[in-house]
Amino acid sequence: xxxxxxxxxxxxxxxxxxxxxxxxxxxxxxxxxxxxxxxxxxxxxxxxxxxxxxxxxxxxxxxxxxxxxxxxxxxxxxxxxxxxxxxxxxxxxxxxxxxxxxxxxxxxxxxxxxxxxxxxxxxxxxxxxxxxxxxxxxxxxxxxxxxxxxxxxxxxxxxxxxxxxxxxxxxxxxxxxxxxxxxxxxxxxxxxxxxxxxxxxxxxxxxxxxxxxxxxxxxxxxxxxxxxxxxxxxxxxxxxxxxxxxxxxxxx
Numbered sequence: 024x025x026x027x028x029x030x031x032x033x034x035x036x037x038x039x040x041x042x043x044x045x046x047x048x049x050x051x052x053x054x055x056x057x058x059x060x061x062x063x064x065x066x067x068x069x070x071x072x073x074x075x076x077x078x079x080x081x082x083x084x085x086x087x088x089x090x091x092x093x094x095x096x097x098x099x100x101x102x103x104x105x106x107x108x109x110x111x112x113x114x115x116x117x118x119x120x121x122x123x124x125x126x127x128x129x130x131x132x133x134x135x136x137x138x139x140x141x142x143x144x145x146x147x148x149x150x151x152x153x154x155x156x157x158x159x160x161x162x163x164x165x166x167x168x169x170x171x172x173x174x175x176x177x178x179x180x181x182x183x184x185x186x187x188x189x190x191x192x193x194x195x196x197x198x199x200x201x202x203x204x205x206x207x208x209x210x211x212x213x214x215x216x217x218x219x220x221x222x223x224x225x226x227x228x229x230x231x232x233x234x235x236x237x238x239x240x241x242x243x244x245x246x247x248x249x250x251x252x253x254x255x256x257x258x259x260x261x262x263x264x265x266x267x268x269x270x271x272x273x274x275x
Contacts, residue, residue: 025214025260028088028102029072030183033132034065036093042066042078043089091212092130097264100131103213104185110205112198114224116274118149119197126156126187134186135179141172141192149193156187198274203227207268209261216259217248220270226252227272234259235267 031039034055041051048066052059073081073088090096104126111120127134141148141163148163148170160175180186209216220230232255234241245268249256259268 025212026084026087027104027128028092028130028212030128030130031069031072032065032182035069035072036132038062038065038069039085039089039093040095042069043082043086043093098131099211099264100134101127101129101186101211103211103216104128105214106216107219108207108217109219109221110270112220112222112224116203116222116224117198118193118195121192121194122190123192124187124189126185129180129182129184129186132182133179134181134184135176137174139172141170141194146170146197147195149195151190151192153188153190155189156185159188161190201274202271203274204269204271206270207259209259209266209268210264212264213261216261216268218257218259218268218270220255220272222253225275228275230255230270230272232257232268232270235269236263236265237267241266 037055038051041054048059048062052062055062069085070076070078070081073084075081078085091099106125107123109122111122113119151161153159153161155174157180158177160177162173162175164171164173174188176186205220207216207218218232232245232247234244241262244260244262244266246258246260247256248258255270257268259266
């Protein structure tokens, strides 16, 4: 889903799955123990925010909303407004500087943090800096062979808030083998993602990028925007959640 969702109140979000399922207003009223007139007020507001006057007008968009954000759906808490990630691979082909920027529209009633895997095996986190549009704390912790990054928002954000994040991170011993691989997993709805790779030293022998879901390749979602001997820029258009973007290259 690459369409920016409207911001709903908690009660409006509560009634969405009932509307999609075709429940009568009185059934919704009985479930929440409110009057049918109150239900009508919430429903009219939902229709207006989705740009229609009747359920028929908004049913498709409402169904998409329920699929991604609704209770019983995928229940994503945010919509990705923009995303860019740049990898600068050092001349030794083992160390890398990662620059990541993104902004989220918060969809859920409350959003308190983000957890992501950064590195695996023997890699080490080096210099690190970040800027946010909201008070936040960034922590790294080892979990087996993984390094986990946690972004804690203090206080939590609310529905309709926009969270912006910029980060610069140095990682040492990231690519120990002659054949190197970097994987990004894109979860959640939002706009296209931009991913860049720049090689400071000699260009790689070979470079390729693709996408998959589990072990199944996904075609026509990775588009090359720019390509030189040392620089590779891609637009990734996730059609499903959990899309794996994989870049592989061989050292010179």
